[in-house]
Amino acid sequence: MHPHDSGPGPLLPGASMTAPLNAGVKPRRLVSAHARASPPQGAWRQMRRSHPGLPGHGSIRRPCTGVPRSSASAVRPNAGPQAPGGSGGAPGGGTKADLTSDNASSGSRCFNDGSCAAQVPTRGRAMPLFKLKYWILAGMLLPVVLLLLALVRPDGPDYAVLERGDGFELRAYDPVRVAETAVDGAFADADDLAYPRLLDYIRGENSSGRKVPMLAPAMQQRAGDDAWLMQLVMAKEYPLAMLPRPTNPQVDLRELPQRLVAARRSGGGWDEAAWQQEAEQLMDAVARAGLEPVGEPVFARYNAAFVPGFLRRNEVLLPVER
Numbered sequence: 150m151h152p153h154d155s156g157p158g159p160l161l162p163g164a165s166m167t168a169p170l171n172a173g174v175k176p177r178r179l180v181s182a183h184a185r186a187s188p189p190q191g192a193w194r195q196m197r198r199s200h201p202g203l204p205g206h207g208s209i210r211r212p213c214t215g216v217p218r219s220s221a222s223a224v225r226p227n228a229g230p231q232a233p234g235g236s237g238g239a240p241g242g243g244t245k246a247d248l249t250s251d252n253a254s255s256g257s258r259c260f261n262d263g264s265c266a267a268q269v270p271t272r273g274r275a276m277p278l279f280k281l282k283y284w285i286l287a288g289m290l291l292p293v294v295l296l297l298l299a300l301v302r303p304d305g306p307d308y309a310v311l312e313r314g315d316g317f318e319l320r321a322y323d324p325v326r327v328a329e330t331a332v333d334g335a336f337a338d339a340d341d342l343a344y345p346r347l348l349d350y351i352r353g354e355n356s357s358g359r360k361v362p363m364l365a366p367a368m369q370q371r372a373g374d375d376a377w378l379m380q381l382v383m384a385k386e387y388p389l390a391m392l393p394r395p396t397n398p399q400v401d402l403r404e405l406p407q408r409l410v411a412a413r414r415s416g417g418g419w420d421e422a423a424w425q426q427e428a429e430q431l432m433d434a435v436a437r438a439g440l441e442p443v444g445e446p447v448f449a450r451y452n453a454a455f456v457p458g459f460l461r462r463n464e465v466l467l468p469v470e471r
Contacts, residue, residue, distance in 0.1 A: 305364050305382065305451070306322060306323065307323045308320040308410070314411070314435075315438065317431055318413075320410045321410075322405075323407060326404050326405075327381060327382055328381050329379060331372055336420075337421065343377070347381045350400050354395070355393035356394040356396065361393065362384040364385065368380040368449050369450075372445075411434075413430065414463070415465070416461050417458045419448075428446040432467065442467055444468035447465070448465060450463055
């Protein structure tokens with residue numbers, strides 16, 4: 150072999166040459182620390198799906214205070230075989246998040262660079278109230294609630310049904326205490342003018358400063374041309390002398406004596422035309438029954454304003470005598 154030749158010379162017959170120790174082994178490619186710390190292109194999407202706490206999902210990187218990676222108590226889920234240039238885990242140097250025993254309980258994830266990211270849960274969050282299924286459920290339950298409210302009979306004054314005539318009942322009422330006020334205006338406007346005064350009385354605007362229990366119905370009757378008398382029935386447990394006096398001079402307390410009343414029940418709205426029609430039908434039926442009216446028809450309302458018209462209980466009450 151020529152002394153300047155760098156390769157091996159020709160082999161003689163029968164001769165052999167021992168292979169170098171690194172024969173067949175690919176030389177290790179030198180990469181930078183940044184390249185080792187970065188996952189291959191396209192791996193971030195898979196890593197974020199399996200680890201929602203990784204940066205980019207609202208997590209906050211902070212210095213890691215958990216158990217070192219070399220600790221025996223470290224938990225390394227989905228740890229793969231050792232990769233060149235890293236300590237295992239995700240391809241490209243173990244950048245997949247490793248949970249330690251301390252950080253597992255605190256919801257943090259530790260990384261190879263010595264930092265941790267607070268785990269931001271993406272599953273199991275409380276579902277917002279405005280979700281569509283909650284509104285659907287509420288819409289299904291609302292008719293049931295309204296029906297129950299309409300079927301519940303409100304507590305009212307005591308009476309006895311003496312007979313049933315053509316579309317009406319003849320009732321004998323016990324004495325009733327009422328709080329009343331008079332207003333001027335149209336039928337529809339009387340409600341807005343009178344009820345605030347009466348509600349203020351039962352809510353504490355009285356001599357005792359306390360709430361006063363009331364019963365159904367709320368009653369409205371004509372008191373002259375464009376004048377109306379509005380009444381709320383007081384609790385039957387309180388005699389007139391025990392009721393607190395109103396502080397508003399426009400509100401009065403009165404006891405209605407025992408009386409005979411023809412009552413016609415209806416539903417629907419509270420407009421004047423419907424009330425007048427029911428009152429005329431009641432007066433015609435009373436006249437056919439041989440009874441004599443002794444007062445103005447009273448429009449009685451038993452339900453709150455939010456109850457639909459077809460579920461309301463309305464009555465026209467007409468004082469009569471035989």
